[in-house]
Amino acid sequence: MGEGTTEWTRRAALGLLPALGLAGCASRRGSDAPLSLWAMSWEGDYSPHLMPAFTAATGIDVDVQSLPTTASHEKLLTAFAGGALPDVLMLFNGWVQEFATIGAIATVPSPALVADMFPGVLASTQVGGRDYAVPWSVAPQVQFYRRDILAAAGYDTPPEDWDGWRRMARAIKRRRPDDYVFLMLLNWPTALITMLSQAGSTMLRDRDTRGNFQTPEARAAFAYYASLYADGYAPMALSTEIQDPVAAFATGYCAIWPSGPTTLKDFARRADIIPRDRWATARLAGPHGIGPVSGLSSSLCVSTQTKRPREAWALVRHLTSAPSELDYQRLIGNLPARMGAWRSPQLADPVLRPFAAQMWQPASAPRVIEWERIQAEIQLAAERVVRGVQTLDAALAALDARVDRLLAKRRALVEAGTIL
DSSP states (O other): OOOOHHHHHHHHHHHHHHHHOOTGGGGTTTTSSSSEEEEEHHHHHHHGGHHHHHHHHHEEEEEEEOOHHHHHHHHHHHHTTTTOOOOOOEEGGGGGGHHHHHHOOOOOOGGGGGTTTHHHHHHHHTTTTTOOOOEEEEEEEEEEEHHHHHHHTOOOOOOHHHHHHHHHHHHHHOOOTOOSSSSOTTOOHHHHHHHHHHHTTEEEEETTTTOOSSSSHHHHHHHHHHHHTTTTOOOOTTTTSSOOOOHHHHHHSSSSEEEHHHHHHHHHHHHTSSSSGEEEOOOOOBBSOOOOOOOOOEEEEEBBTTSSHHHHHHHHHHHHHHHHHHHHHHHHHESSSSSGGGGGGGGGGGGGGHHHHTTTSSOOOOOOTTTHHHHHHHHHHHHHHHHHOOOOOHHHHHHHHHHHHHHHHHHHHHHHHHOO
């Protein structure tokens, strides 16, 4: 961390303490137990790097626990039931409504904490018009593309619409019949979820209590997605079969890879096999042009079980400040949710421009507790179609039925007027 960044963060943290009633906490250095923070994925692994400046400014130590992503949802719910949540917790934005509904997280106490956020990102953390989380780490998808492979097929950049994408794929496949064009592995749901959003599909109906996958919009997205495999433009493979997607991209096994900003770090670490001049980024194609795109974004919340809410919110303010977000971008690649951070020269690299543009147009996922499980069902339905196990009509009807069963409890609560 640079000296200027550290000092800016130090002043920001110190300036927040009086506003939160924390004056004098620095003089109590070491007298309190550390604050606890639970976070997942790269955020959890690298959070300790952001703590020295906070501790130096406030005298408050922080104990960071990095949770495995696949087990974190259950662990957080179990901790809430047992009264053992940490002071501060990271939530993926799709989880915020669930944890707000069960009373696990507190409302944000000051508008200043969520000022200067990208509007669409902030909206995904609000419940009933109230802020329950402070956006932290954003990962929209773009398409990484091989400049050399596209140039050989007559394209400077990928087309912005689905028909153009297909024409480009046809041109690439003619020159490289033994390779593929798109890397969209069958257990990665984000590409299909993005296609559904861009096609205008409203994936749930009746106040988000039933599946809505037999509409023309959903059918068009599923059909287009499946056709890329049927025409040989994408491999019918799982991530267990292609365990090194960076190498697949580097060798020309595929020319287009829809992915998030952490891939930038993967490419930087492996520049020996994928030199910087061979690839670039662009916004993802949509049915009639670029549009909303799915991505995995996370926010920070304060537990309703914390005994130290003022200190906890001070920690949230430090971690979501522009300097801390820029430090994170250097460390893990995920992007700042605070608009002011984007004025930094650090984010002036042209490969980040598609990400910056996409931050203004995130896809809006259904705000239901069951969304994680619904996404898995969507991808399983798509895989059945791709592999020829079910027809499109049968798969979409079965998907609606499975989603209806997943939403049975929500439907009963809505019908009873328990939730709006």
